[in-house]
Amino acid sequence: MTQPEIAAADLAIASPPAWRAVAGRSLVPAIASLGLVMIVSLLASVLLRSFGSLESATGRAAIIALFSDAEYYRTLLDTFYFALLTTVVAMLFGVPIAWFVERTDLPGREAIRVMMGAGILIPGFFTAMGWVYLAHPRIGMLNIWLKDAGIVINIQTLTGMGFVQGLALAALAFVVAAPSLSAIDSTLEESAEIHGLSLVNRFRYVTLPLVTPALMASALVTFMVALAVFDIPAVLGLSAKILLYSTYVYNLVNPASAEPLYEIAAASSAPMLLLAVGLSVLYYRIIRQSSRYQVVSGKGYRSKLTPLGARGRVGGLTFVGLYLFLVLLLPLLLVAWGSFLPFFRPISVDALRFLSFNNYVGVLTPSLWTAVGHTLIFSVVAPTFTTIISVALSWVILRQSRAISRAVELIAFLPLSIPSVIFGVGAITIALAIGSFVPIYGSLALIILVEIVVRTSVATRITGSAMVQIHRELDEAGAVFGLSTGVRFTRILLPLLGPALAYCWLFLAVLAFRELTVPALLVSRDNLTVSVYTWGLLSLGSLGRASAVTILVLLSVALLGAATLVVGRLAVRVRAEGRS
Amino acid sequence: MITITNLSKSFQSGGRSIHALKNVSAEINAGEFFVLLGASGSGKTTLIRCVAGLEHANVGEISLGGRTVYSGSKQIAVPPEERDIGMVFQSYALWPHLTVFENVALPLQKGRKRLPAPAVKARVAAALEAVELQGLEARPVPMLSGGQQQRVALARALAVEPDALLMDEPLSNLDARLREKVRGQIRDISKRFGITVLYVTHDQTEAMALADRLAVLAGGEVQQIGRPHELYRQPRTPEVAEFFGDMNWLTGRLSRAGIVDTAIGPVCVDSRAFSDGSTVRLGIRPENIVICADRSDAANFFRGKVRTVTYFGERQSVMVDIGTTSIVLRTSGTTELATSDLWVHFPETTILLFADAG
Numbered sequence: 023m024t025q026p027e028i029a030a031a032d033l034a035i036a037s038p039p040a041w042r043a044v045a046g047r048s049l050v051p052a053i054a055s056l057g058l059v060m061i062v063s064l065l066a067s068v069l070l071r072s073f074g075s076l077e078s079a080t081g082r083a084a085i086i087a088l089f090s091d092a093e094y095y096r097t098l099l100d101t102f103y104f105a106l107l108t109t110v111v112a113m114l115f116g117v118p119i120a121w122f123v124e125r126t127d128l129p130g131r132e133a134i135r136v137m138m139g140a141g142i143l144i145p146g147f148f149t150a151m152g153w154v155y156l157a158h159p160r161i162g163m164l165n166i167w168l169k170d171a172g173i174v175i176n177i178q179t180l181t182g183m184g185f186v187q188g189l190a191l192a193a194l195a196f197v198v199a200a201p202s203l204s205a206i207d208s209t210l211e212e213s214a215e216i217h218g219l220s221l222v223n224r225f226r227y228v229t230l231p232l233v234t235p236a237l238m239a240s241a242l243v244t245f246m247v248a249l250a251v252f253d254i255p256a257v258l259g260l261s262a263k264i265l266l267y268s269t270y271v272y273n274l275v276n277p278a279s280a281e282p283l284y285e286i287a288a289a290s291s292a293p294m295l296l297l298a299v300g301l302s303v304l305y306y307r308i309i310r311q312s313s314r315y316q317v318v319s320g321k322g323y324r325s326k327l328t329p330l331g332a333r334g335r336v337g338g339l340t341f342v343g344l345y346l347f348l349v350l351l352l353p354l355l356l357v358a359w360g361s362f363l364p365f366f367r368p369i370s371v372d373a374l375r376f377l378s379f380n381n382y383v384g385v386l387t388p389s390l391w392t393a394v395g396h397t398l399i400f401s402v403v404a405p406t407f408t409t410i411i412s413v414a415l416s417w418v419i420l421r422q423s424r425a426i427s428r429a430v431e432l433i434a435f436l437p438l439s440i441p442s443v444i445f446g447v448g449a450i451t452i453a454l455a456i457g458s459f460v461p462i463y464g465s466l467a468l469i470i471l472v473e474i475v476v477r478t479s480v481a482t483r484i485t486g487s488a489m490v491q492i493h494r495e496l497d498e499a500g501a502v503f504g505l506s507t508g509v510r511f512t513r514i515l516l517p518l519l520g521p522a523l524a525y526c527w528l529f530l531a532v533l534a535f536r537e538l539t540v541p542a543l544l545v546s547r548d549n550l551t552v553s554v555y556t557w558g559l560l561s562l563g564s565l566g567r568a569s570a571v572t573i574l575v576l577l578s579v580a581l582l583g584a585a586t587l588v589v590g591r592l593a594v595r596v597r598a599e600g601r602s
Numbered sequence: 603m604i605t606i607t608n609l610s611k612s613f614q615s616g617g618r619s620i621h622a623l624k625n626v627s628a629e630i631n632a633g634e635f636f637v638l639l640g641a642s643g644s645g646k647t648t649l650i651r652c653v654a655g656l657e658h659a660n661v662g663e664i665s666l667g668g669r670t671v672y673s674g675s676k677q678i679a680v681p682p683e684e685r686d687i688g689m690v691f692q693s694y695a696l697w698p699h700l701t702v703f704e705n706v707a708l709p710l711q712k713g714r715k716r717l718p719a720p721a722v723k724a725r726v727a728a729a730l731e732a733v734e735l736q737g738l739e740a741r742p743v744p745m746l747s748g749g750q751q752q753r754v755a756l757a758r759a760l761a762v763e764p765d766a767l768l769m770d771e772p773l774s775n776l777d778a779r780l781r782e783k784v785r786g787q788i789r790d791i792s793k794r795f796g797i798t799v800l801y802v803t804h805d806q807t808e809a810m811a812l813a814d815r816l817a818v819l820a821g822g823e824v825q826q827i828g829r830p831h832e833l834y835r836q837p838r839t840p841e842v843a844e845f846f847g848d849m850n851w852l853t854g855r856l857s858r859a860g861i862v863d864t865a866i867g868p869v870c871v872d873s874r875a876f877s878d879g880s881t882v883r884l885g886i887r888p889e890n891i892v893i894c895a896d897r898s899d900a901a902n903f904f905r906g907k908v909r910t911v912t913y914f915g916e917r918q919s920v921m922v923d924i925g926t927t928s929i930v931l932r933t934s935g936t937t938e939l940a941t942s943d944l945w946v947h948f949p950e951t952t953i954l955l956f957a958d959a960g
Contacts, residue, residue: 498656499695501682503762504713513708517699 053414058433060475064448065440068295071288071451085289094270094290101267104184104255105248109195111188112244115345116195117237123196124204127327128338135200136587137346141193143529143583144350145536146253147557148572152353153177153186154258154565155360161565163356163368178262187254189349191247195240202236239308246301249294250441252539257560267294268443272543275450284450291444302439354576361569381570385559390571393555396466397535400551404473405481405530409523411474412481416489419482438479445472446543464546472540477530484529488522521592528586536579604630604653604766604800609662611648611822622648623659624822630766635792635799639809639845640819646802649819650768653800654689655682667765686714688759689768692775694751696743696758703739706730706758713762729761732791749780756788760795767792769801773808785811806846810834818842840956843885850891850929852884853958866924870901871953885954888919891931892947893939902950908942922946 075081088094116138122128123135157164157177164175176182206229214228252268260269267290274287330338360366362377415434419427437445449472453463462468496518500510538553545554552575559568611623623645630636640646651657653664655671658679664672666687671680696705706726710717717725730736733753738746743754752772759767772788773781789812792799803809809816810830818825818833818841826838837843840851854864856878862869869884876882897903906922906929918935921928924946931946933939 493693493695495691495693495695496697498654498682499689499691499697501656502654502685502687502689502768503709503758504683504715505709506683506712509712513712514697518697 050414050417053411054418057411057415057478061433061436064445064475067448067451068288068291068444072292075285084286088286088289097265097270100180104180104266105245107184108187108191108248109241109245111185112191112195113241115192117199119342120196120200120203122338124200125328126330134342138193138196140583143532143579146190147257147538148576149190149353150254150257152356155356161366166368178258180264183255183258191244195244198243199236199240206232235308242305246439250443271443287447291447295444298440357569357572361573363566366565381566385567385570393550393552396549397552400470401531401534404470404534405527407474408477408481408530409527412485415482416486420489434482435479437476442476442539445475446540464548466549469541469544469549473534481526484526488519492518525590528589532579532582603632603667605665607663609659611659621822626824628817632798633796635812635814637801637809637813637816638819639816641804644819645822646819650770650802654768655685686765687768688762688764690755690759690772692771694755696751696754698744702741702754705743705754706761709762725761729757733757748776767797767799771802818845843954848888850886856880856882865927866904870950871955881958883956883958886948888930888932890952893933894945894947897945902948903945906946
């Protein structure tokens, strides 16, 4: 073989022809690159800003002050404790429910699976608000009831916050663990049984090693999210002066009085950034291990459900019911109740006479309508761009050579593990730096940009898993039968991918609709969203009005969520057909 | 007509260079049914994908109907959509969001040769009639059985009236009985349409039943090209011989013209191609070995003792010990073996002779 021929051969291998269609030398790699650049530049600006501060004497002094400040370390320690507790609580609820749903004959499993999946969409500030009503040291219903007994159950503590956050994130733990649990081939357990292993040994030597990677992955994801979560620590912790990493940064960027300390915010984020990268490397190692097991269970796969028996079923349903009660029904009841009251008082027949629509009427101010407008723009524009970028990224990851796809995947999935607070700080840094040319600081565009970046990973996961299901021979058949690139894209790829894209878009739209972290961090008068507006009411002590808006938000989320569900079903069906 | 000339393809994997195709040449005549036969990893799928344009070789040339579609030296690589081909994929690759009619029609509406609507309708109808799927036009393809899907895939490929019809293991997803039936239909239809077919399979029975000529591939190299009879009766290598059925192997020295000394004694062979004193391998097919109650005057009779009999109904497989050597032979299943001591006979003309590779 001559040199040019070898070079040509390498080229041919580097770009497999399938789906070259959609992409080739065209728009797709450009869009994917744009996505990557956005992710990398936000992160780089945080690091650059941190190191940049070291150049000036005042900057150095500030950084030294930060890293010798006991409060910073206490915040970090508290954050770890909080994340750990959250993970434990989330696993305690999420994993057993995943087992019930995927491995047993519990009645109503399908409905429970749907509810747990939808749980991810429930806004954290709603759950937190419900628990404020329940266990606030002063106005909490429980504490009013328990007053005479001299017991105070205070939710505005680190432990209380961790518990509520754990309840909220149990849905995430469930979603991560469930597919692996359902993928376990029950013949593996049966063959152990046939070969004489006792129940205990079967669990110890077969089942446990098989599920360990999935459980570890689930715990790790929950832990990573908990390290940086904002909603619940903000609602429960800020007024009680309990700071976690996210609220600490929030206070630096949006201090009640005094100048914002951007360089400190950047510097205090740098260690978290490194930690997040480290944790995500760990996560991928675990995932790789668990996918190795899945390969083993690929053929002749069969999943047999464990019969629970009458008592088991009652127990299982009670457990799931308890969880749903604590995370959804109880907060819903209390927030709804509170939304009709001028001042909160415990649920009682006596209090019925105070109920009115005043909060709902009073909240319909021009500033709410402005916020609604912002939220609508925000939750339409951001998902649209995120979906487009994630399709391009998925294409590159799935259809490009190994080396390229690995690198792209690594970057595309950074936002999964890196706290959105860090991306927010990065965005502020960039916005301030280019502020004199592009007045983007404090604009709606800025929070849209950050939201696009923050959701890239989730979106890429959805679009990627849809694309991987479309057999590449479907496109090759198009090529062989003379269909041009464009025809293949519009007549084959898009119709097959369409439902998944719609699902992805809707899912992101719901997430954006109720998103608090990014808009709160980058808040200004010009980009107030409904979630931030609600939170503002809450911080001002207008609990009743905040509850009224929250109920309205929740109704919208429920409607959108239902739409997402329907479209998601459709996507799965089309995908199943695409596989045939 | 498909001409493949000195085609080679290699790629790097984990620092090693892997040769998927090594200097493959084949001439497939117009209207011929040509089968590529090989085990998995033999390069047969790579070869058909190179002909389709879905992959490219590094060196060599491919021409379709006289037009060069790939040339390593002239830097020609015509993309698949500009090659005049039809293809039946292993997965069928039917577009799941379209109906039967739409699947067959799309290439005619949006492909290389775009036809007006009435002509599309007529073409689709004719193709569906050929595969006996009339009346299912409006059915979404996921709602068809495997056999029906396979026939839609075939109809789609026939409808474009290609220069070459490529088929990549099209029957591997069907169950055994259906496979035999569809196999017959594929051959009938291709002959009726006078189409040039390049067909890939790993199943030698399928290859034999379908092929006008076939090429055996192993390790990316063509082992032998020929008519099914030739490959069965005159395999060039032991590997090709083994591809077309079980083999009993004996090794020995050609002591004098026509006699090989083996572990079971002297065997008479047609040894013209070999010189005296060379070591050779004898290949004897189980179906060519004859059981006799007594020996005749002819050569190659050996006394044997039945060790095991495996009964299949239409035939039975018998393992016979001749001294310390075991051989397998095959006889009709109609009669049961009467004794365990018997004579076996290797007709001289059916013994295959190869140089011993050591």
